Amino acid sequence: MIAESLGQDAITERKHVKVLPTLQLQSQESIFALGDIIDWNEQKQAFKANGHSATITANILSVLGGSKPQKNYKTGPEMILVTNGKVSFGGFFSCLRRELLILHAERRCYVSQHAVGVGVW
Numbered sequence: 001m002i003a004e005s006l007g008q009d010a011i012t013e014r015k016h017v018k019v020l021p022t023l024q025l026q027s028q029e030s031i032f033a034l035g036d037i038i039d040w041n042e043q044k045q046a047f048k049a050n051g052h053s054a055t056i057t058a059n060i061l062s063v064l065g066g067s068k069p070q071k072n073y074k075t076g077p078e079m080i081l082v083t084n085g086k087v088s089f090g091g092f093f094s095c096l097r098r099e100l101l102i103l104h105a106e107r108r109c110y111v112s113q114h115a116v117g118v119g120v121w
Contacts, residue, residue: 002015002017002037006025006027006028006031007027009026009027010025010026010027010028011039012039014039016037016038016039016040017033017037017038017039018039019033019038019039019040021072021073022055022059022069022070022071022072022073023038023052023055023056023059023073024059024069032056032059032060034049034052034053034055034056035048035049035052038052040073040075041075042075042076042078043078045079047076048075048076051073051074051075051076052073054071055071055072055073058070058071059071
């Protein structure tokens with residue numbers, strides 16, 4: 001459907017929309033895209049849409065003010081959160097500091113310097 005509307009050059013072979021760092025379509029800079037559909041090197045996760053929308057909002061306001069879009073999207077941290085019952089959860093947060101953070105329902109926190117990311121349990 002997108003290829004029919006915007007042309008075959010607007011999408012990748014995997015059917016993602018090609019975007020500039022400003023989240024404008026490469027083929028039509030008057031159109032912005034966000035969410036799982038964009039061709040961006042990041043995990044496809046719902047919470048990433050917050051960063052996408054902040055970038056697009058700033059850029060649309062620039063366009064409406066007569067300027068070119070200035071804000072480039074930067075990928076946020078990769079993470080996963082898995083629920084475990086009604087009162088516990090666990091997760092992994094990738095970061096530059098190699099720490100493991102374990103958080104229990106009792107709000108106790110443990111940190112290990114030997115992990116590859118930050119985990120929350």
